[in-house]
Structures are given as C-alpha cells and as structure tokens.
Amino acid sequence: MLNIIVNGCFGRMGQELQEEINSREDLTLVAGIDRTTEDTAFPVYQSLAEVNEKADVVIDFSHESSVATLVDQCVQKQLPVVIATTGLSEETKQKLNEASRTIPLFYSANMSLGINVLIEALQKVTPALEEDFNIEIVEKHHNKKKDAPSGTALLLADSINNVSQTKKEYVFGREGKENENPLNEMGIHAVRGGTIPGEHTVIYAGNDEVLEFKHTALSRGIFANGALKAAEFIQKKRSRNVLNERITTIKR
Numbered sequence: 001m002l003n004i005i006v007n008g009c010f011g012r013m014g015q016e017l018q019e020e021i022n023s024r025e026d027l028t029l030v031a032g033i034d035r036t037t038e039d040t041a042f043p044v045y046q047s048l049a050e051v052n053e054k055a056d057v058v059i060d061f062s063h064e065s066s067v068a069t070l071v072d073q074c075v076q077k078q079l080p081v082v083i084a085t086t087g088l089s090e091e092t093k094q095k096l097n098e099a100s101r102t103i104p105l106f107y108s109a110n111m112s113l114g115i116n117v118l119i120e121a122l123q124k125v126t127p128a129l130e131e132d133f134n135i136e137i138v139e140k141h142h143n144k145k146k147d148a149p150s151g152t153a154l155l156l157a158d159s160i161n162n163v164s165q166t167k168k169e170y171v172f173g174r175e176g177k178e179n180e181n182p183l184n185e186m187g188i189h190a191v192r193g194g195t196i197p198g199e200h201t202v203i204y205a206g207n208d209e210v211l212e213f214k215h216t217a218l219s220r221g222i223f224a225n226g227a228l229k230a231a232e233f234i235q236k237k238r239s240r241n242v243l244n245e246r247i248t249t250i251k252r
C-alpha cells in the first residue's frame with residue numbers, strides 16, 4: 001500500500017491523479033494540498049507543514065510558486081517527492097538538486113513513457129543529422145497552460161543539445177530574426193488553444209528531406225500513471241539517498 005499526498009490536488013492533473021488513485025486498491029490519497037479547500041473524501045491543507053497524516057510520498061503537479069517551499073518541507077519531514085510542475089526557475093531547480101542529496105526526489109517535465117522513449121530516439125539520430133539539418137521544436141497545449149514554452153519542449157531541446165557537437169542557441173519564436181536560421185540555433189515554438197492535453201513535434205529539416213518525430217498525449221492519464229510509477233520507484237529506494245537519473249534533466 002502506498003500512502004500519497006498530492007500537491008495541487010484540485011488542478012487538472014490533481015483531479016486526474018485523484019481518479020487514478022481511487023481506482024486502485026494499492027494506493028491511498030491520504031491528504032491533498034491546494035490554495036483553496038473543497039468538500040472532499042480526503043483532508044485538504046494549504047501547506048505540507050500542516051499535514052499530520054502518515055504518508056510514503058508526495059506527488060506535485062502545481063505551480064512554480066509552490067515548489068520551493070514544498071521541497072523544503074519534504075526535506076524537513078524526510079518525505080520522498082515526485083515533482084512534475086514545469087516552468088521552474090533556476091533557483092528552484094538548484095533547490096531540487098540540493099534536496100535530492102537528502103531525500104529521494106524524482107523530477108521530470110514529462111512523465112509519459114512515449115516522451116522518454118522519444119528522447120532516446122532523438123539522441124540516436126541527432127549526431128547523424130546535425131551538420132546538415134535545422135532542428136526546430138513545436139509544442140501545442142490547452143489554452144489554460146501557464147508556462148511557455150512547455151517544460152517538455154525544453155527537455156527535448158536539452159536532450160538534443162547534450163549529444164550535439166555544436167551547442168545550439170535556443171530561439172523562442174522568430175519574430176524580428178533575419179531569415180538565416182543557422183545550424184547553431186534551435187527554434188522552439190509554442191501554440192496554445194482549446195483543450196489539447198499536449199503535443200510535441202521535433203523537426204529535422206534538410207535539403208529536400210524532412211524528418212519529424214511527433215508525440216501526442218491523448219489524455220492526462222499517461223502523466224498521472226507515469227507520476228505514480230515514479231512514486232512507487234522512489235519509495236522502494238527510500239532506504240538510501242538517490243540522485244535519480246531524471247534530476248539530470250534540470251541541469252540546463
């Protein structure tokens with residue numbers, strides 16, 4: 001049995017997690033944290049410091065403004081934590097790195113299996129193409145998303161840059177740029193509209209040939225399930241400190 005606290009429990013992802021946890025007998029939502037309270041089957045608090053329920057792990061899908069304090073409180077309570085919030089500042093990312101030395105901490109801008117497999121594919125093809133192909137990333141999300149570009153677009157860009165001979169400068173949109181589009185740049189473009197759960201396309205454009213890799217999230221269930229798998233993984237490692245491999249994705 002895994003006892004879970006969800007930070008951001010009333011948000012889109014918080015509600016998705018509630019559904020997933022309630023559908024499984026091996027998981028219990030012992031408490032939620034959010035800015036407001038509602039009538040729920042589980043207790044809800046405004047901060048982890050107020051939570052007295054016994055928990056094995058915290059899962060966070062909230063907002064940058066909430067993450068640093070949450071991580072400090074996880075360290076104080078020695079609670080493993082899965083951080084899925086994107087749009088984190090450099091200071092917050094630094095805090096995650098430091099905290100991961102004392103508590104099990106898993107961070108990824110994208111909890112889906114598909115994006116994590118895509119990263120491996122991109123790292124294989126990039127060395128063969130980077131000298132002759134421009135690389136551009138286009139991401140599409142729902143119109144309520146607070147950060148742009150998406151954390152996943154940055155994660156994909158960093159994964160490409162990590163294996164590139166020449167480190168590429170990120171260009172966010174191309175307004176006002178002369179149309180040279182040199183090979184040492186990588187364009188990252190954000191589209192916002194409707195209810196799109198998330199789509200990422202990486203385009204390798206060469207002379208007379210184009211390769212495109214596209215991942216489409218058809219529901220938020222893939223992110224909730226990935227976060228729950230991460231929670232189970234770090235809980236098993238609780239007996240020792242782990243600097244999880246995904247934490248490396250925040251070293252930009």
Ligand SMILES: NC(=O)C1=CN([C@@H]2O[C@H](COP(=O)(O)OP(=O)(O)OC[C@H]3O[C@@H](n4cnc5c(N)ncnc54)[C@H](OP(=O)(O)O)[C@@H]3O)[C@@H](O)[C@H]2O)C=CC1
Pocket residue numbers: 007008009010011012013014033034035036046060061062063064065066083084085086087108109110111112147151223
């Ligand atoms: N890593 C991954 O795989 C995924 C990551 N995400 C990321 O997760 C985050 C949440 O996404 P989503 O659920 O769509 O966003 P929502 O805005 O729907 O939900 C966020 C929730 O967190 C609450 N919140 C905001 N600030 C605080 C705070 N200071 N303390 C406690 N709660 C707070 C919000 O309250 P209020 O409504 O009052 O602002 C809201 O209830 C985003 O950063 C998103 O990019 C999303 C999907 C997948």
Ligand SMILES: O=C(O)C1=N[C@H](C(=O)O)C[C@H](O)C1
Pocket residue numbers: 086109110141145146149150151152153197198199
């Ligand atoms: O806000 C979202 O919805 C999503 N955010 C994450 C991101 O910024 O990459 C992951 C996913 O694409 C959905």
